Amino acid sequence: MREVAALSGTSLKTVSRVFNEVSTVDPELVVRVKKAAAKLHYTPNMTAGSLRRIDGRTRTIGLLLEDISNPFSSVLHRVFENYARELGFIVFVASLDEEADREKELVSLFISRRVDGLIIAPSTSDHSYLKPEVKAGIKVGFIDRPPINFAADSVLSTNKEGSKDAVDHLLSFGHKRIAYIGDQPDIYTAQQRYSGYKSALQSAKIPLNQSMVIQGPRSHEDLIDQIKKLVTSSNAPTAIFASQNLVTVAAIRALRDARLEKKVALIGFDEIPVGDLLDPAITLVTQDIRAMGEKSAELLFSRINGYDGKVRQEIIPTTLTARGSGEIRPKF
Amino acid sequence: MREVAALSGTSLKTVSRVFNEVSTVDPELVVRVKKAAAKLHYTPNMTAGSLRRIDGRTRTIGLLLEDISNPFSSVLHRVFENYARELGFIVFVASLDEEADREKELVSLFISRRVDGLIIAPSTSDHSYLKPEVKAGIKVGFIDRPPINFAADSVLSTNKEGSKDAVDHLLSFGHKRIAYIGDQPDIYTAQQRYSGYKSALQSAKIPLNQSMVIQGPRSHEDLIDQIKKLVTSSNAPTAIFASQNLVTVAAIRALRDARLEKKVALIGFDEIPVGDLLDPAITLVTQDIRAMGEKSAELLFSRINGYDGKVRQEIIPTTLTARGSGEIRPKF
């Protein structure tokens, strides 16, 4: 920057003004400075700039997601990227893999990079450790799962209601023996979805039968085996509610293996890629991931831009799309 | 940091030494400093640190990928995340969406953040603009597609050979009328795959028939329509080679709509999620995305860590997996 000032015959400050698009600079000087900068291949150093800048902002946000190679996380990432780019922000992302201590580790890593905001799709854990950070000025939002022992903006899906919708749908087709296959029950979303399942059964006055419930954690292969055992047992379910995408895929594979895919109804929660190309096509309850991301970005940036009001919680509705597998009637 | 020094009764420099794990500090002081830091919720400011640090490194790399919400990009991202995390590096990612000018824009954005290295999955364009940046010390690597007018490490797949394998496979099942459906032909990988298709036909002494070739860009729906027209025409192909994942999905949909999915053979290039659950299961040529990412990270970090030898190009082999759709014989 000093060299640019020298070459263009101006001062440091003028160069700074030019690159910050301060309007009060002589247009002729602007041209001279830009020419000199181009000649020297000068690129402003944003990190140095934010050091002295009065608000100390780095125009950087951090995303802590479950696993950025899975579609839920990577679509969220993309939505944030678009939103951030508009505003001149840049995005750091890291994967938590359901490990609670990694969350803290990454939060402090991101804070050491002085991110302006943080979005967390948390593993279950206590979030009170964030209090001093927020006091120090960092903005925090939660997505997919709410914070624990800590107040912050959050964006969630209708996990419980969507699950109840799915099970109600199966009930409306005459099913009475409906299995629940789900993720490990310490995960918030898994709890909520299980709770929706139970609530639907209760409304229909069907007692909960634990032999119809399979919950993780287990390997994909184990899960397939277990579902296969369940659907071929003497007291098999006539319908399955699979409460997560990988679990739904396991259910599809198990039904295929048992040649029951057209006999036993199946509704899954979450998107399955090309689920409409399967035979039968898979009836799904899906989250509006883009809407979740948009809303979450909106809430975070409103805080970064100065909003300091009360904590907000947004609930994004899920949608049931009937495509075949969920409309199979029980055989008597 | 000054406050931490004051509270622990030491100097700035000692605090710095403690956080940089310099071994020559009195253990008792280390404890005192850490205690003071915890009390004040002090987190070192890495960005400030790299400003004065002798190598000027920020321990940050930037990834410019096609679209981080698609699996190819997000799996690469994940591989880099893991590799970078081991080394204390953090990763910026952005999506290019096949827009060449966005590439330059993002490169200079990342450079203004002073990334130590850059990995680019480029849209077709001239890369000589990177020369001054490399001279200035930034390390650059290419993935998926090679640089143009510029020398840098790159990691590619056997696009041409893998495509030839696919078409050879179809030929070995007796097909003579094999269609090529592909991406827009200005994309490097699309060119290579088309070239593999032509080369296989040539080896089999089958003349290239342009009515059997469909290339983008077009919308998913248009593509489906066009494939449907092709397979139901009087002179329809008995087999299809689809040279990219979205294109393969379009081909599957088109064949379904025409009820020809068990009559016309299909091999796709690239992974299709749950492709094995379709009926017929889809025969695919797949890239080893993880290996590509690993190798690419290895090359980039070797340069960041001082390697300054000649430019390297790594070719990662693709694999053909027969699963049904590619083993349908032509009906005469």
Place this chain on the structure above:
DNA sequence: CTGAAAGCGCTAACAC
């Protein structure tokens, strides 16, 4: 083994 002074590249505050 520890500390004081200088300075990384930039912007803030204030003068001109």
Place this chain on the structure above:
DNA sequence: GTGTTAGCGCTTTCAG
């Protein structure tokens, strides 16, 4: 409209 000086939070250099 433009330049000067100080200082952001840290690491370097070098003296003790």
